[in-house]
Amino acid sequence: MSSRIPIVPESTEPLPGLGENTGLLSWVASIDHKQIGIMYLIGTLIYFVIGGLEALMIRTQLAKPGSELLSPEMYNQLFTMHGTTMIFFVVMPFLIGVGVYLVPLMIGARDMAFPRLNALSFWLFAFGGVLLYYSFFTQSGAPDVGWFAYAPLSEKPFSLNNGPTYWALGLLVSGIGSLISGLNNVVTILTMRTPGMTMRRLPLFVWMMLVTSFLLVFVIPIITSAFVMLLLDRLLGATFFTPAFGGSAILWQHFFWGFGHPEVYILVLPAFGIVSEVIPVFSRKPIYGYEFVAGSTVAIGLLSLGVWAHHMFAVGLGNVANAYFSLASMLIAIPTGIKVLNWVSTMWGGRINFAVPMLFATAFIIEFVVGGLSGVAIASVPIDWVVTDSYFIVAHFHYTIFGGSLFAIFAGVYYWFPKFTGRMMSETLGKWHFWLTVVGFNMTFFIQHFLGVMGMPRRTYTYHDMPYWGSMNLISTIGAFIIALSVLVFIWNIIVSLRKGEPAGDNPWKAWTLEWATTSPPPVYNFKLVPPVRGRRPLWDLAHPDSPDEPDAKIVTEGPNG
Amino acid sequence: MEALAGLTYYTIAISVVILGIIVIAVAYIIIRFRKKSGEEGEPYQDFGSLKLEITWTLIPVAIVAVLFLLTCSTMRAVDPPSADREPDIIIIGHQWWWEIVYPESGVITANEVHLPAGRQLLARLESIDVIHDFWVPELGRKIDLVPGHPNYMWIVAGEPGVYLGACAEFCGAQHANMRIRVIAQTEEEFSEWLTRQARIPETPSTGIAAEGAKIFQEIACMNCHTIAGTPAAARVGPSLTYLATRDTIGAGVLTNTPDNIAKWLKNPAKYKPGSLMPNMKLTDEQVNAIVAYLEALDE
Ligand SMILES: [Cu+2]
Ligand SMILES: [Cu+2]
Secondary structure, three states, X not given: OOOOOOOOOOOOOOOOOOOOOOOHHHHHOOXXXXXXXXXXXXHHHHHHHHHHHHHHHHHHHHOOOOOOOOOHHHHHHHHHHHHHHHHHHHHHHHHHHHHHHHHHHHOOOOOOOOHHHHHHHHHHHHHHHHHHHHHHHOOOOOOOOOOOOOOOOOOOOOOOOOHHHHHHHHHHHHHHHHHHHHHHHHHHHHHOOOOOOOHHHOOHHHHHHHHHHHHHHHHHHHHHHHHHHHHHHHHHOOOOOOHHHOOOHHHHHHHHHHHHHHHHHHHHHHHHHHHHHHHHHHHOOOOOOHHHHHHHHHHHHHHHOOOHHXXXXXXXXXXXXXXXXXXXXXXXXXXXXXXXXXXXXXXXOOOEOOOHHHHHHHHHHHHHHHHHHXXXXXXXXXXXXXXXXXXXXXXXXXXXXXXXXXXXXXXXXXXXXHHHHXXXXXXXXXXXXXXXXXXXXXXXXXXXXXXXXXXXXXXXXOOOOOOOHHHHHHHHHHHHHHHHHHHHHHHHHHHHHHHHOOEOOOOOOOOOOHHHHOOOOOOOOOOOOOOOOOOOOHHHHHHOOOOOOOOOOOOOOOOOOO | XXXXXXXXXXXXXXXXXXXXXXXXXXXXXXXXXXXXXXXXXXXXXXXXXXXXXXXXXXXXXXXXXXXXXXXXHXXXXXXXXXXXXXXXXXXXXXXXXXXXXXXXXXXXXXXXXXXXXXXXXEEEEEEOOOOEEEEOHHHOOXXXXXXXXXXXXXXXXXXXXXXXXXXXXXXXXXXXXXXXXXXXXXXXHHHHHHHHHHOOOOOOOOHHHHHHHHHHHHOOHHHHOEOOOOOOEOOOOOOOOOXXXXXXXXXXXXXXXXXHHHHHHHOXXXXXXXXXXXXXXXXXXXXXXXXXXHHHOOO
């Protein structure tokens, strides 16, 4: 039986790509998923450096109370651009980019279902970012109304400059790229799997990309329509979000968070996927409770669509609405907890090789639990009323997006770099990078929980000299510079390893999914021959012909000591 | 507040226990299951256990159920229905200052909420421009001031004293300097304060203060500010009727002294860049006269 459904016609021409020509044009004109994936990664690395510099300026300003280094206007532009950049131009496109590179390989396909749309997605992402950053060079400066652009502050009467217009346009453009990419992934995963690769055998990273892609398809239209309304308001004098003329300020928030909360899971589900690949390989055990890890992803995806107003507990929606959104948000903790426990159980009884990818994955678990627990706390309405819009929230979401997604991203980079480039990354530099990141990250953000509880609001360009605030902020700022140092080590590691890294071979980690069955880097056509897929770990089966995974075994088998 | 403390302790306790379990488990794993040199081959391949999965689904369900019930009861305790009562105080957000209205007595002041300690008052919160958020950490919850969507909040300060707070929703250039002071007084002090604020001041008729009064009416001040008993009745900027009785100017950027008022009038943007109070290019004489006038209103 073939699992290919003929929605996507086989292409009759050979695709242009790496081929003979390896010049710039071969990249710009490429519709090869690997080249596009690599371009995503390079693009996000550039934006990561820019967003990081913005963060450093923010933290420098806040190092002491009453600092006048940056004007309020400049500070507001920087924190707006930092948030927008890190979310829309770093974490999200990175995960999409890794997905674009790996999904076809992991399911044994030749390319994405729609290679040209794939290229379109990338270029929309790239140009959306350029459009956004171009605002820095205009007279009005960059957007300065926050990455959430709450109306009516983002409306013309209160933001006469063009910043918010650039913001909405840039994100509109890159958002369409993400939407297309989501569709492309869904079709690819549903129709292009190699024979034998049933949904129950799908690598977990692919599962999570599938759920993420569905989320993209559902929620990008929400924010796109909000951008269009905002632009109509700003450019053509409509009044969707201006209460003074019959619009509603709260409506914007419903649209924004209707997208914004699922977006959080768009940022973290693929990260869960990376960790779900790394932990088994380095523990030398199959993932514990595969069905539960995959199933809980679907549960999270569905729940995430119905919890948006937990960002709006202080808006005054009434206690009935608050109670519903509180409960729905708390429920997400259950599938998330299932994942964490399955990762820990995968490690339990393993023979763990703590190479750099595994170090990042292990730190990910603990940091993500911290962010998850503070998330449950603020899902409780009365607690949220106390700490929302304070530094507690800044700490919370950096634990999920930095301690969570970004740590997983680092794990993924160290894990797949050999596949992407054919060379290993340096373990020594990697360990430096890891420890500096762990120290810097926790130093920067843990203390912010306390600052928030002590009453420090977010998004303020300066603060009064309240007891301890100065020294606590200084600690946080020092942490940020340690992170900056760690990023330098990381980039240095990439440069050095690209030139002198040890040759990786096809499968340096003795991993089990299909991408490791081809050469590193893979040829344009990906596989000479896709190995037979009779279980979840095709390469384990090849390596252990005497004890292959049971094909479609009982969903969960009881081990003698488990 | 007690209900809130209970909820907070429960949440912290649960979080610490869960985090503790995970950290200890991971630490144990790192020590026990790290690959030792000389170990060969693959460990036992364990695919999972249905029993465990069900257990660690049900335990969180129970934790969440308790947390949710506590949430609901605390939410009711912190925010009981206001029973369609008229508010005691109206707090109006402006970019970047607070207008405080006591509807019963008609008193209007700015950036300071005076309260009788121990008495629970109902506040209505509105905004004239963008979204702001009223937050005085020691008094508990925060709540948004949304244009076109008035909100209600119970506000009570147990002990007399000054409680500091700030705007917590990003509202533009000077969001950082939109501070608020809640001043809780004994019942007597409070009613004394209220009576005094409700009195209509006499316009000084002699000396430099009288000159100040004249300047104030002549130049644009009155397009934006109120002084009770005079034609100045605009509410674009804070009421200046009893400015002299307040602790700060510019929503907390300067302490309120005649000197500082003069500095502020000369160049508001120096202390609050982006502030909507324009630099009126006043001469030193004009400034001194206006300051004398504003101070004289409280005599
Ligand atoms: Cu959310
Ligand atoms: Cu404000």
